[in-house]
Amino acid sequence: DAKTTQPPSMDCAEGRAANLPCNHSTISGNEYVYWYRQIHSQGPQYIIHGLKNNETNEMASLIITEDRKSSTLILPHATLRDTAVYYCIVSNAGGTSYGKLTFGQGTILTVHP
Amino acid sequence: SAVISQKPSRDICQRGTSLTIQCQVDSQVTMMFWYRQQPGQSLTLIATANQGSEATYESGFVIDKFPISRPNLTFSTLTVSNMSPEDSSIYLCSVEGARDESYTEAFFGQGTRLTVV
Numbered sequence: 001d002a003k004t005t006q007p008p009s010m011d012c013a014e015g016r017a018a019n020l021p022c023n024h025s026t027i028s029g030n031e032y033v034y035w036y037r038q039i040h041s042q043g044p045q046y047i048i049h050g051l052k053n054n055e056t057n058e059m060a061s062l063i064i065t066e067d068r069k070s071s072t073l074i075l076p077h078a079t080l081r082d083t084a085v086y087y088c089i090v091s092n093a094g095g096t097s098y099g100k101l102t103f104g105q106g107t108i109l110t111v112h113p
Numbered sequence: 114s115a116v117i118s119q120k121p122s123r124d125i126c127q128r129g130t131s132l133t134i135q136c137q138v139d140s141q142v143t144m145m146f147w148y149r150q151q152p153g154q155s156l157t158l159i160a161t162a163n164q165g166s167e168a169t170y171e172s173g174f175v176i177d178k179f180p181i182s183r184p185n186l187t188f189s190t191l192t193v194s195n196m197s198p199e200d201s202s203i204y205l206c207s208v209e210g211a212r213d214e215s216y217t218e219a220f221f222g223q224g225t226r227l228t229v230v
């Protein structure tokens with residue numbers, strides 16, 4: 001799996017958009033970009049994923065650059081409960097090794113009042 | 114989706130002893146994964162457990178230290194053997210599950226917080 005680079009920490013004001021960047025310059029053509037988050041004392045939770053098109057779901061939006069070498073996770077209206085470690089992961093989807101995820105250090109997002 | 118239950122949720126153990134962590138899934142899954150998260154660190158995959166075969170261990174992890182059982186498609190155990198304080202970590206069980214027809218995602222248990230004294 002390709003490696004990812006994320007800033008170690010970010011701050012965001014409650015109610016504002018949180019934009020979390022991720023670099024994955026060695027991503028291969030069949031690898032998806034996944035985002036998970038880990039709230040303190042819990043297991044990681046899936047947020048969103050994408051291949052090359054921008055994606056949006058009830059939790060977040062994912063913007064992937066045209067060359068696919070970087071992406072941004074957007075939490076449109078951050079709340080205090082969004083304070084967590086956010087992991088950007090690239091992996092093949094649907095293969096038998098899918099569940100074998102390689103976690104980087106992630107970004108600690110702190111949402112403050 | 115998949116719901117995963119891990120037991121125990123936390124434990125404090127004496128060095129030199131062993132602890133067996135259980136992972137129960139509410140649906141049948143082919144593979145189950147065990148991760149370790151050391152204090153302040155990210156998750157590291159220990160091994161992949163398939164039903165009916167021996168677990169596959171990642172570099173740096175060995176069966177003698179972390180024996181794994183996978184007796185059926187909904188259950189697995191991870192044993193941390195001959196524990197030392199360096200084994201103090203959160204141990205997480207994970208499975209692959211389908212959110213819908215188009216893709217799968219990884220589901221995680223709440224983890225077992227182990228402290229070795």
